[in-house]
Amino acid sequence: MEPLIIVHSRDGSCSRVAELLREHLAGGEVRLLQEAEKRRGVFGFLRSGFQSARERPSRLLGQPWNGVSPGRHLYLVGPIWAGRPSPAIRAFLLGAGAGDAETVAASLQDVPVHILTVQADPKRERSGEVHTALTALVSAAGGSVVETVGITGAAPGRTAEPDALREQVVARVGRSPGAPAG
Numbered sequence: 001m002e003p004l005i006i007v008h009s010r011d012g013s014c015s016r017v018a019e020l021l022r023e024h025l026a027g028g029e030v031r032l033l034q035e036a037e038k039r040r041g042v043f044g045f046l047r048s049g050f051q052s053a054r055e056r057p058s059r060l061l062g063q064p065w066n067g068v069s070p071g072r073h074l075y076l077v078g079p080i081w082a083g084r085p086s087p088a089i090r091a092f093l094l095g096a097g098a099g100d101a102e103t104v105a106a107s108l109q110d111v112p113v114h115i116l117t118v119q120a121d122p123k124r125e126r127s128g129e130v131h132t133a134l135t136a137l138v139s140a141a142g143g144s145v146v147e148t149v150g151i152t153g154a155a156p157g158r159t160a161e162p163d164a165l166r167e168q169v170v171a172r173v174g175r176s177p178g179a180p181a182g
């Protein structure tokens with residue numbers, strides 16, 4: 001069963017990480033989360049930071065949970081905003097977009113989950129706290145976290161260079177016991 005790679009990206013770095021991950025894993029289905037919220041411009045930026053700081057989920061479009069199934073490795077790739085997981089990744093885990101949290105929570109049962117966060121800060125400040133918060137959301141939905149990986153992306157509005165991202169993906173993904181790639 002090929003891995004499912006769920007990604008949220010505003011400025012393109014997480015999308016690149018998802019594609020590089022597919023290369024690294026030699027397969028996988030990449031699915032980009034679509035939201036109702038507007039993220040562009042100064043107001044979009046401010047609203048995004050505010051929403052994330054307040055730990056609010058966004059409203060997801062469609063049914064991004066389709067295809068999540070027991071035993072199928074799920075990779076979640078998303079940015080850190082205002083020192084928190086991005087609202088779309090939060091929404092994915094809470095199942096808020098579907099308005100049907102019970103079904104979604106049940107669907108993470110026996111799902112091995114890999115968490116990848118991308119942020120501007122080269123020291124990756126707050127990534128530990130964000131990984132802890134995301135691990136709790138995965139556990140609450142019945143899934144189990146295989147590994148957590150922090151990646152340095154680019155400043156807001158910029159997209160990180162593929163080579164710099166590739167190096168980090170290759171060096172860091174699949175290093176934990178039980179992770180399928182290495």
Ligand SMILES: Cc1cc2nc3c(=O)[nH]c(=O)nc-3n(C[C@H](O)[C@H](O)[C@H](O)COP(=O)(O)O)c2cc1C
Binds near residue numbers: 014079119
């Ligand atoms: C609203 C907003 C808030 C952000 N807050 C942080 C932050 O707290 N720490 C950090 O290191 N980077 C922060 N960033 C930078 C992003 O994490 C970085 O640009 C990342 O590469 C974005 O991934 P993307 O290109 O896939 O959207 C923020 C970006 C935005 C848009």
